[in-house]
Amino acid sequence: MADQKISRADVAHLARLARLEVTSEEIDIFAAQLESILEHVAAIGEVATGDIPPMSHNVPMTNVMRPDAVGASLARDEVLAQAPAVEQDRFRVPRILDEE
Amino acid sequence: MNEITRMSAAELAAAIRTGQTTSVEATTAYLERIAAVDERTGAFLHVSADLALARAKDADERVRSGTAGPLTGVPVAVKDAFVTRGVPTTAGSRFLEGWLPPYESTVTARLADAGLVMLGKTNMDEFAMGSTNENSAYRPAANPWNLQRTPGGSSGGSAAAVGAYEAPLALGTDTGGSIRQPAALSGIVGMKPTYGTSSRYGVIAFSSSLDTPGPFGRTVLDTALLHEAMSGHDPRDATSIDAPVSPVVQAARRGAADGLAGLTVGVVSELLAEGLEDGVRAEFDAALDVLRSLGADVREVSCPHFRHGVSAYYLIAPSEASSNLARFDSVRYGLRVGDDGEHSLEEVMSLTREAGFGPEVKRRIILGTYALSAGYHDEFYAQALRIRTLIARDFAAAFEQVDVLVSPTAPTVAYPLGKANTDPLAIYLLDLTTLPASLAGTPAMSVPVGLADDPLEDGEQRLPVGLQIMAPELRDDRCYLVAAALEAAQDAARGGVFLEGAPAL
Numbered sequence: 001m002a003d004q005k006i007s008r009a010d011v012a013h014l015a016r017l018a019r020l021e022v023t024s025e026e027i028d029i030f031a032a033q034l035e036s037i038l039e040h041v042a043a044i045g046e047v048a049t050g051d052i053p054p055m056s057h058n059v060p061m062t063n064v065m066r067p068d069a070v071g072a073s074l075a076r077d078e079v080l081a082q083a084p085a086v087e088q089d090r091f092r093v094p095r096i097l098d099e100e
Numbered sequence: 101m102n103e104i105t106r107m108s109a110a111e112l113a114a115a116i117r118t119g120q121t122t123s124v125e126a127t128t129a130y131l132e133r134i135a136a137v138d139e140r141t142g143a144f145l146h147v148s149a150d151l152a153l154a155r156a157k158d159a160d161e162r163v164r165s166g167t168a169g170p171l172t173g174v175p176v177a178v179k180d181a182f183v184t185r186g187v188p189t190t191a192g193s194r195f196l197e198g199w200l201p202p203y204e205s206t207v208t209a210r211l212a213d214a215g216l217v218m219l220g221k222t223n224m225d226e227f228a229m230g231s232t233n234e235n236s237a238y239r240p241a242a243n244p245w246n247l248q249r250t251p252g253g254s255s256g257g258s259a260a261a262v263g264a265y266e267a268p269l270a271l272g273t274d275t276g277g278s279i280r281q282p283a284a285l286s287g288i289v290g291m292k293p294t295y296g297t298s299s300r301y302g303v304i305a306f307s308s309s310l311d312t313p314g315p316f317g318r319t320v321l322d323t324a325l326l327h328e329a330m331s332g333h334d335p336r337d338a339t340s341i342d343a344p345v346s347p348v349v350q351a352a353r354r355g356a357a358d359g360l361a362g363l364t365v366g367v368v369s370e371l372l373a374e375g376l377e378d379g380v381r382a383e384f385d386a387a388l389d390v391l392r393s394l395g396a397d398v399r400e401v402s403c404p405h406f407r408h409g410v411s412a413y414y415l416i417a418p419s420e421a422s423s424n425l426a427r428f429d430s431v432r433y434g435l436r437v438g439d440d441g442e443h444s445l446e447e448v449m450s451l452t453r454e455a456g457f458g459p460e461v462k463r464r465i466i467l468g469t470y471a472l473s474a475g476y477h478d479e480f481y482a483q484a485l486r487i488r489t490l491i492a493r494d495f496a497a498a499f500e501q502v503d504v505l506v507s508p509t510a511p512t513v514a515y516p517l518g519k520a521n522t523d524p525l526a527i528y529l530l531d532l533t534t535l536p537a538s539l540a541g542t543p544a545m546s547v548p549v550g551l552a553d554d555p556l557e558d559g560e561q562r563l564p565v566g567l568q569i570m571a572p573e574l575r576d577d578r579c580y581l582v583a584a585a586l587e588a589a590q591d592a593a594r595g596g597v598f599l600e601g602a603p604a605l
Binding site: 006010011014015016017018019020021022026029030033034036037038040041043044045047048049052053054055056057058059061063064066074075078079081082083084085091093094095096097 | 473
């Protein structure tokens, strides 16, 4: 873990996975910063051995259910009023399919 | 400054209840104060004056009809991370500029039901990521003690608003220290309640397993009153704890009256780490002497895994953030860029997210995406969750020996605006003291204890230092007990409340 190297290609790939357009300059900055952060966190590998249970939450997580009853929901007009684009009382999304 | 804005929230509530003043009068006084100083403090992103005056009228009506509660009619400033119906909510981001939420957060709804009057929405680091408020997409906020300094972050606007007498009370959110650190740097009281005791419904998510809404006040009692008003089980939040609210107001009154005889206080040796400024250390040590003089038994305690809190936090928080921020996808609300018929949905999403997010947010999304990605998940994210277990065990072991733990809230006094170190790791390391309580979900508070000389020696004003008090889960009352005792002793010694030492704005 200590010899982890973050390449420019890694950062570009991560940005793509995260749906983030990044500039060439940002790739350089992020690569160096990630490198230094990951170098710092490497030490935890030696402390947190496999026999320690991971704790995702201090609250015991249980599925919270409510009665299956019809209730009030947000008003459609109010919700659509905040959408970036609306067509025929629906959210209009950008083109989903490529030309081919 | 109008005398009304000098009153504590508790005094103001009493004055409104007994007819000495009205909520409309108080709200007007605060709106005038905001108009006079906010250009310099940058505390507010949006002032909702008309709504505030309408709610103040309702509050006065409640007082007349005899249905007023402990804070009815008292104004409050709300961090822009809380969703407020019909009132602009941006989380400090360009992504949500102009968004008018169609719903209301549980906490702000509760405060409205209790008759509090929202003055507006306060400045913050974008999506609550940052510790100087300089990551706000709109403008930095300034420290009321020295306008060239940061008030801290990410709830910097809320801390500045309370510190500059623009509001008697404010709401913040604390993920890794975002209430406690700005409270310390701005010379006010700030509390991170036990995780799960204040609802996250309608709070724009950063890191869901850590985000905790909490109160700011100028005094410990004021902070306790807001804490009690905002807390309680919420069926709309799956992580909400169904337990009675800790008796924090009672504890604040008791601490101020009775002192601390019989209480044991643990000083966490690992949190007196390198990077601690001499001035901060001196004020911390002086505060320990005050605790002793109040009857507390002060001893050193070791929590060996606390030093790994920074690493664990900077894997867990970005991981959860990368997932939470996926909802900003240009489809249902917020910004959309590049929708010209030429770009695909995926391209529009990427272009929109590029335009809408600032550099700190992008960095954390990429770090989180990395930590969660196939092949690295076990190495980073799962390891960080194990560190979290070790930190929680450290707390449990420490609380078998002592009633509360203390440390300096922040290792430094407020640093100059525009001069924050550009090395993110160095900035992250400043959060060492606040992160353990965040990771374990335990309650923690910052209370002002003194003023330190400015190590940069270019400021004329000495700057505030905060003491952090940490208590076991659901024992938030202990933080208030200790803080109130300390505050009462220090106010008596200096002949007035701490914030009165701040320069007039």
